[in-house]
Amino acid sequence: MKAIGQRILVPYDGSAISAQAFSLALGLAHPGGALTIVHVDEGEGHDIQRQLEPLAGALRAHAPAGGLRIDAVTARHPNAGEGILAEADRLGADLIVMSTRGRGGLARMAFGSVTDDIVRRGHHPVAVVHADDSDYDSAMGEASRGPYRFRRIILPLDGSETSAAALPVAADLASRESVPVLLVSTVNLVPLTSPGMVQDVGMAASMDQLYDDTREAADGWLADASRTLAAAGVASSTEVMNGSAGPAIAGLARAGDLIIMATHGRTGFDRVLSGSVSDQVIRSGVAPVLIVRSIAERIAPS
Structure with a gap:
């Protein structure tokens, strides 16, 4: 398999908690690779799409020296897990990075049906960060934190x-x-x-x-x-x-x-x-x- 992190997908549900995955995604991204923010629209009526490009822009400011293509998409699907897997396959993702908490489908992402779908039915590695309710910024603030530097x-x-x-x-x-x-x-x-x-x-x-x-x-x-x-x-x-x-x-x-x-x-x-x-x-x-x-x-x- 290719070196992990060359094609990363980050699910985003509009919450600052789900945005806590951005820093980890940047830290795991392979220089010269790509990172895509994916919002799965389950027909909830939330106007999240307009947030995506500004978030992608904030992440671009922290791209690794070797370069990282960063974009954002909205996928319409009645089921968050299936929608994420479909986008991961369409994009050729080699890693999904997500927060354990969030709104809607992402609220159960760490241990519920969404992650069960992603890991049991998918073939992608999954990186999980446990979001702390007491320590998070706005979604834009999270996107501006820079990469997680693991030691x-x-x-x-x-x-x-x-x-x-x-x-x-x-x-x-x-x-x-x-x-x-x-x-x-x-x-x-x-x-x-x-x-x-x-x-x-x-x-x-x-x-x-x-x-x-x-x-x-x-x-x-x-x-x-x-x-x-x-x-x-x-x-x-x-x-x-x-x-x-x-x-x-x-x-x-x-x-x-x-x-x-x-x-x-x-x-x-x-x-x-x-x-x-x-x-x-x-x-x-x-x-x-x-x-x-x-x-x-x-x-x-x-």
């Missing part, structure tokens, strides 16, 4: 081929932005011989061995991923954490991070839309999340 990528892996689909995306973005990657895995097991726990000694020994084996396996696949990144000239570090994946990943995130997650995997990533892992990570609101498809494809050189 680190967090990449959760579980050893499966499907979760590894996110690795080439992380390598491409990290190389492009000259940022390091933190490779993360979680072990959702507790050693049964921990102080204060009462249990059958034989069962405890078996579970402790399983715990040790699982951590060793996690260390192994993270080391493999680290070597892959090193071959691409990307610096990385690894961390294996105990506990549930969602809270553990969210707890690592800091302002300026970008979390990249695959849509399927062994430890809950297969429920990336409706399940607890992505819900907790995205709703933590600390860092945006880029959700990639589970089909592993190599990123072609840019």
Whole structure:
């Protein structure tokens, strides 16, 4: 596949909250690529179309040095999700960037039917920023913020081929932005011989061995991923954490991070839309999340 961010679509519903996706879209845009603001008119009668060109103009002022073609369109469709997917296909988009809140169809975009349509039925990676009600400007103000500059990528892996689909995306973005990657895995097991726990000694020994084996396996696949990144000239570090994946990943995130997650995997990533892992990570609101498809494809050189 091409380097991600060469053709970005940003859904916009007229609200300043949905406009919070603009900064992330600029930060993920590939120099020389294109970004399109798309308003899906569901027949609600809102006069949003006249806002689009001024917003596009504000974004153009922050285009990367390599250039970025920015435009805006209105698509008429009775269903927001289907309309966004249709426009993404028509435009040849390789990434959809959106806010988790907004008016109309976008109000449920992170975890409801709209995103279910976009991710389950579409074939596009989706980047999600959790909009903060207490920290947003006008739509024009959001368009004038400039690009989101991420300083680190967090990449959760579980050893499966499907979760590894996110690795080439992380390598491409990290190389492009000259940022390091933190490779993360979680072990959702507790050693049964921990102080204060009462249990059958034989069962405890078996579970402790399983715990040790699982951590060793996690260390192994993270080391493999680290070597892959090193071959691409990307610096990385690894961390294996105990506990549930969602809270553990969210707890690592800091302002300026970008979390990249695959849509399927062994430890809950297969429920990336409706399940607890992505819900907790995205709703933590600390860092945006880029959700990639589970089909592993190599990123072609840019």
